Amino acid sequence: MFVLLNQKPAQVMDLSGNKVKEISLPEIFSYPVRKDLIRRAFHSSFSMGLQPKGRDIMAGKRTTAKSFGINLGLARVPRVRGAGEGALAPNTVGGRTAFPPSTRERIHEDINEKEKRLAIISALSATTERDIVNKRGHRFAGNLPVILTDDLGQIARTQDLEEILIKLGFADELERSGYKRIRAGRGKMRGRRYKRTVGPLLVLHDSKLPVINAALNLPGVDVVSAKEVSVIHLAPGGHPGRLVIYTESSLKVLQDRLGGLIK
Known part of the structure; x- marks a missing residue:
């Protein structure tokens, strides 16, 4: 038995930010926020997309180094003849790795399907909590959650979508989402040179709406349908x-998809 919080009221607004009506949020938004469950489901989904990696079995072993033996006053580290420098052993520069990664290693974290769906419900509930949203660094002073009419899905131009978001009070959030910085560390050499701030997410009732293409050129803004939204x-x-x-209709899609789990 899951203990639900009281159902929360919410306002539905038009594209100009004017209140159209007030509704009660579906019961899935009243589930307690389980950060441990969300983190576990995230790692499961994230590790599913990782590519297994291994090492060449001869890495660090292509050398003529041999140990000189004992009774020479030297450590028994394999050394290159003539140069005397250590090689081959794990504790030497350029030597082999002691425990290299293997393609047989299990890197995917398993999770039960029911547990995964509960994590999605918990993450949805977290989007209505002002303290949790502010803690992530988002800059928005309006009411949460932000629910718009289905007209949002018909916006086809990036400029129009940006103007609508500014009218709704997302100007500071869009400025924050445009921040891009160079990653620290080795990732710069591995195709991950830049890191970008995560901005707002648009959850739509359909996956074939014009606004999906309109949001592509807004940095940090992501779009997903209610049927596919996940902890990621x-x-x-x-x-x-x-x-x-x-969007207003996306709430019904989410309730139909996940509501049966908490009844």
């Missing part, structure tokens, strides 16, 4: 509380 979208990095914009 709602809690990037395993941290709940992403700033989410819902």
Whole structure:
């Protein structure tokens, strides 16, 4: 038996930010925020997309180094003849790795399907909590959750979508989402040179709406349908509380998809 919180009221707004009506959120938004469950589901989904990697079995072994033996006053480290420098052994420069990664290693973290769906419900509930959303660093002073009419899906131009978001009070959030910085460390050489701030997420009731293409050129803004939304979208990095914009019809799709689990 799952203990639900009281159902929360919410406002539905038009594209100009004017209140259209007030509704009660579906019961899935009243589930307690389980950060441990969200983090576990995130790691499961994230590790599913990782590519297994291994090492060449001859890495660090292509050398003529041999140990000189004992009774010479030297450590028995394999050494290159003539140069005297150590090689081959794990504790030498350029030597082999002691425990290299293997393609047979299990890197995917398993999770039960029911547990995974509960994590999505918990992450959805976190999007309505002001303290959790602010803790992620989002800059928005309006009411949460942000629910717009289905007219949002018909926006076809990036400029029009940006103007609508500014009218709704997302100007500071869009400025924050445009921040891009160079990654620290080796990742710069591995195709991950830049890191970009995660911005708002648009949850739509259909996956074939014009606004999907309109949002592609807004940095940090992501779009996903209610049938496909997951913890990866709602809690990037395993941290709940992403700033989410819902369409009115997407709430019904989410309730039909996940509501049966908590009845």
